[in-house]
Amino acid sequence: MSSGSVPARIGRLMRWQRPVGEARFVDRSRAEALERVGVHTIGDLARHFPFRYLDLSDVRPLVKALPGTEITVTGRVHKVTVKRPRPRLTIVEVAITDSTGILLGVWFNQPYMAERFQEGEHVAFAGRVEQDFGFLQMKNPFVERLGSAEAPSHLGRVLPIHRATEGLTTNWLRRLIAAAVDDVADVPDFLPVRLRIRHGLLSERLAVRAMHFPRDVAEAAAARQRLAYDELLCLQLGLAARRHTITVERSGIAHITDGPSLQRLRAAIPFALTSDQSTAVAEILDDMGSSRPANRMLLGDVGTGKTVVAAHALAAVADTGTQAAMMAPTEVLAVQYAERVGPLLDEAGVSWALLTGSAGAKTRAEVLGGLESGEISVLFGTHALIEKSVRFQRLSLAIVDEQHRFGVVQRLALRQKGSAADMLVMTATPIPRSLALTRFGDLETSYLRQRPHGDGEPRVTTRLVTKAHRDQAYEEVRSAVRQGRQAYIVCALVDESDALQARSANAEAKRLAQEVFRDLRVGVLTGKMTSAERLATMQRFRAAELDVLVATTVIEVGVDVPNATVMLIEDAERFGLAQLHQLRGRVGRGRYPGSVLLFADPKTAESRSRMKAVVSTTDGFVLAEEDLRLRGAGQLMGEAQHGLPELSVASLVDDVDLLDIAREDAREIIAADPHLGAPEHVALGIEAKRRFAEGWTWVSSG
Ligand code: ADP
Numbered sequence: 001m002s003s004g005s006v007p008a009r010i011g012r013l014m015r016w017q018r019p020v021g022e023a024r025f026v027d028r029s030r031a032e033a034l035e036r037v038g039v040h041t042i043g044d045l046a047r048h049f050p051f052r053y054l055d056l057s058d059v060r061p062l063v064k065a066l067p068g069t070e071i072t073v074t075g076r077v078h079k080v081t082v083k084r085p086r087p088r089l090t091i092v093e094v095a096i097t098d099s100t101g102i103l104l105g106v107w108f109n110q111p112y113m114a115e116r117f118q119e120g121e122h123v124a125f126a127g128r129v130e131q132d133f134g135f136l137q138m139k140n141p142f143v144e145r146l147g148s149a150e151a152p153s154h155l156g157r158v159l160p161i162h163r164a165t166e167g168l169t170t171n172w173l174r175r176l177i178a179a180a181v182d183d184v185a186d187v188p189d190f191l192p193v194r195l196r197i198r199h200g201l202l203s204e205r206l207a208v209r210a211m212h213f214p215r216d217v218a219e220a221a222a223a224r225q226r227l228a229y230d231e232l233l234c235l236q237l238g239l240a241a242r243r244h245t246i247t248v249e250r251s252g253i254a255h256i257t258d259g260p261s262l263q264r265l266r267a268a269i270p271f272a273l274t275s276d277q278s279t280a281v282a283e284i285l286d287d288m289g290s291s292r293p294a295n296r297m298l299l300g301d302v303g304t305g306k307t308v309v310a311a312h313a314l315a316a317v318a319d320t321g322t323q324a325a326m327m328a329p330t331e332v333l334a335v336q337y338a339e340r341v342g343p344l345l346d347e348a349g350v351s352w353a354l355l356t357g358s359a360g361a362k363t364r365a366e367v368l369g370g371l372e373s374g375e376i377s378v379l380f381g382t383h384a385l386i387e388k389s390v391r392f393q394r395l396s397l398a399i400v401d402e403q404h405r406f407g408v409v410q411r412l413a414l415r416q417k418g419s420a421a422d423m424l425v426m427t428a429t430p431i432p433r434s435l436a437l438t439r440f441g442d443l444e445t446s447y448l449r450q451r452p453h454g455d456g457e458p459r460v461t462t463r464l465v466t467k468a469h470r471d472q473a474y475e476e477v478r479s480a481v482r483q484g485r486q487a488y489i490v491c492a493l494v495d496e497s498d499a500l501q502a503r504s505a506n507a508e509a510k511r512l513a514q515e516v517f518r519d520l521r522v523g524v525l526t527g528k529m530t531s532a533e534r535l536a537t538m539q540r541f542r543a544a545e546l547d548v549l550v551a552t553t554v555i556e557v558g559v560d561v562p563n564a565t566v567m568l569i570e571d572a573e574r575f576g577l578a579q580l581h582q583l584r585g586r587v588g589r590g591r592y593p594g595s596v597l598l599f600a601d602p603k604t605a606e607s608r609s610r611m612k613a614v615v616s617t618t619d620g621f622v623l624a625e626e627d628l629r630l631r632g633a634g635q636l637m638g639e640a641q642h643g644l645p646e647l648s649v650a651s652l653v654d655d656v657d658l659l660d661i662a663r664e665d666a667r668e669i670i671a672a673d674p675h676l677g678a679p680e681h682v683a684l685g686i687e688a689k690r691r692f693a694e695g696w697t698w699v700s701s702g
């Protein structure tokens with residue numbers, strides 16, 4: 001492969017982008033069929049990778065087909081049977097035999113499958129072996145007809161199974177892909193050769209080909225390795241560039257980090273920091289003391305004490321004579337900051353204010369005035385902080401709590417109220433490391449793993465309760481209340497709209513108040529209430545004027561009532577792991593241990609695993625890894641928010657090592673050549689921007 005001049009390389013790279021209709025053999029109807037599966041360009045077609053392989057080099061004789069295993073078998077079609085046991089049910093059974101046994105391929109309500117097979121023909125099935133009435137069978141196996149002469153010659157012993165589409169047969173799809181792969185074969189590899197050599201990676205051309213049509217399983221694995229690395233490197237390049245733009249190219253404020261306010265604040269804190277907290281404070285102050293704009297994420301499970309860590313940063317800002325903003329996702333939380341951090345700041349002699357959507361016109365005007373004059377050093381609040389009318393005299397620190405609730409845009413909007421302000425994001429969602437490195441790879445991280453009260457005792461115990469034991473669970477609530485404690489009952493269905501959630505919470509609160517807890521004071525909290533109503537209810541609960549609070553997931557974030565010790569969660573199987581974990585963090589926050597009872601009726605293997613996980617560990621990071629494994633990255637974070645595309649080859653579960661390598665490479669490349677202008681990086685830059693355009697847009701606006 002000749003490398004050619006830089007413009008020639010760029011010109012040829014563009015070939016990937018030509019419409020798929022220009023690919024060989026792709027006529028109009030095939031182009032339409034391809035468009036339906038998201039294949040728009042020749043590059044898309046060449047990268048329409050198989051989602052699994054049918055490995056003919058490892059075919060088990062039928063007698064060795066063990067129920068419960070996923071395997072490939074081959075045999076001759078012995079008999080095709082179509083059964084209609086009920087009016088609307090068709091079952092096609094295709095019996096295949098080899099010299100050792102017999103196995104049935106079974107299809108439900110796909111009568112056309114019967115036409116696909118001819119008796120005596122040689123076929124391969126791949127799928128999970130089951131045993132039914134003494135017969136081995138596979139339901140909806142992947143099928144390859146081996147007897148047919150039409151099988152393209154580029155196929156080896158490992159057959160790719162591509163995502164099929166209506167209007168294109170498997171064989172045609174393979175043929176079109178093979179042609180497209182040929183077509184882009186002389187497009188130069190975008191990866192600098194030194195990286196290929198460093199990591200022993202296949203060339204791009206070979207990897208793309210082998211991913212589709214591997215000679216054997218090892219070659220498929222090598223292909224996957226190269227292509228996964230490409231994805232991770234491109235993503236990390238975008239993140240590294242973002243980080244570079246923010247932290248290196250701009251000059252921010254070097255804060256005073258040993259001033260009198262900070263000293264007074266330290267003295268005012270009524271407890272000793274955990275060592276994790278001390279480390280985090282040191283890391284944050286270190287960032288702030290430098291003139292490079294800081295960009296850090298503080299990760300800590302609920303109850304690990306992030307707020308007091310943040311308070312140190314606020315005091316340093318006051319010592320510097322600049323301003324800080326701390327944004328919370330809900331009004332309840334914003335008020336809580338003011339109530340808890342405010343007094344510490346008062347003692348430290350730091351002026352502060354609270355601004356939320358429900359502030360009256362007079363308060364609002366006062367606050368806005370105080371900000372512009374610089375009289376107010378610290379502002380707590382909600383989304384209201386990013387409104388246009390909010391202007392700071394000199395904002396030098398933006399803190400965003402529970403940051404996954406805010407989009408990148410909102411984070412930015414707050415930061416841009418200052419010029420090159422330091423940024424600290426805090427989250428109680430224990431993000432698995434691999435996810436943190438991809439989603440927030442532009443941020444440095446500080447972790448709080450210890451709990452302040454950590455004396456080895458678990459603070460919260462979680463149990464699964466069958467609905468038959470409902471009365472016992474209610475008795476537990478009653479007994480807690482008798483001892484002066486309080487309880488939450490969470491009865492929202494996560495999939496339902498706010499309105500439906502609110503209705504079910506309201507109905508449940510009514511039922512409980514009238515039938516179950518007639519002697520107790522029951523309140524209700526839903527997302528449908530106005531924020532003033534919500535606030536009032538929370539205040540009554542905090543003041544122990546309510547015994548039981550029936551709530552939707554609005555209590556998930558940050559609510560802190562140390563006297564609440566019991567939580568019942570209805571329909572727990574419908575909640576995600578992260579959400580359950582967040583919820584249970586609401587109890588056991590004070591002197592008394594917490595008890596969480598999950599009413600659950602898990603029906604799928606996945607939801608059973610989730611229930612098992614949440615009962616068996618209180619370590620949020622362990623749960624997060626489990627969640628990632630069970631549900632995939634998209635589900636975990638809500639893809640829309642981070643603005644980065646899904647990885648298609650790389651896996652955040654299996655490729656953690658590769659991710660570290662790619663991240664290191666990316667940081668090294670950006671440090672040496674921030675704009676990827678060196679000849680050996682031009683193609684890499686184009687490819688990285690093509691793949692993760694949004695990541696790079698952020699760079700120019702960040
Ligand atoms: P998070 O925001 O991480 O969930 P908080 O900041 O709300 O946690 O802290 C939880 C509770 O623990 C608060 O009541 C806080 O005052 C208390 N706390 C924080 N750090 C310590 C500590 N080092 N020792 C004792 N209590 C602490």
Ligand code: MG
Nearest residue numbers: 306307428558
């Ligand atoms: Mg908090």
